[in-house]
Amino acid sequence: MSQHNIQVTVNGRLHTATVEGRLTLSDFLRVEAGYTGVHIGCEHGVCGACTVIVDGQAVRSCLMLAVQADGSSITTVEGLTAPDGTLHPVQQALRDEHALQCGFCTPGVVMTLAALTSGASKPAARTLLDALSGHVCRCTGYQGIRRAAIKLAGEPGAKK
Numbered sequence: 001m002s003q004h005n006i007q008v009t010v011n012g013r014l015h016t017a018t019v020e021g022r023l024t025l026s027d028f029l030r031v032e033a034g035y036t037g038v039h040i041g042c043e044h045g046v047c048g049a050c051t052v053i054v055d056g057q058a059v060r061s062c063l064m065l066a067v068q069a070d071g072s073s074i075t076t077v078e079g080l081t082a083p084d085g086t087l088h089p090v091q092q093a094l095r096d097e098h099a100l101q102c103g104f105c106t107p108g109v110v111m112t113l114a115a116l117t118s119g120a121s122k123p124a125a126r127t128l129l130d131a132l133s134g135h136v137c138r139c140t141g142y143q144g145i146r147r148a149a150i151k152l153a154g155e156p157g158a159k160k
């Protein structure tokens, strides 16, 4: 199997590694770099649990090879909370709306919403709710997750 040298910045920290060409970004982040907030569920792009932000875009890290991320800047859920423990607005909204149960789906949901709400203008609730349709919560806690998304949107009065 071919080996490749890669360099990625994860949550502001530079990582250099030699990886097999077949290694997924999710396995690299979780197993090799220790970012265990990257949850791995289906491993084929369906559940959304492995979502991270790569160069500003929400990405399913099980569908990307580590070697494809060479040179990229990656944010995992560990990178969202401020050093003093202050939660990211998305994390706070989910907490306020009691939008997590076992928490397995939560990092992926958080990263998708964080990517979409990071710009200067807030997206429409519909945009956030559509994005959530790509996340599976096996605890079926969808109502709380949807309420949190609506709270984060530019139209707080949108239908829940």
Ligand code: FES
Pocket (backbone or CB within 6 Å): 039, 040, 041, 042, 043, 044, 045, 046, 047, 048, 049, 050, 051, 060, 061, 062, 063
């Ligand atoms: S583990 Fe990547 S989408 Fe399910």
Ligand code: FES
Pocket (backbone or CB within 6 Å): 099, 100, 101, 102, 103, 104, 105, 106, 136, 137, 138, 139, 140, 141
């Ligand atoms: S909170 Fe358990 S899978 Fe979503």
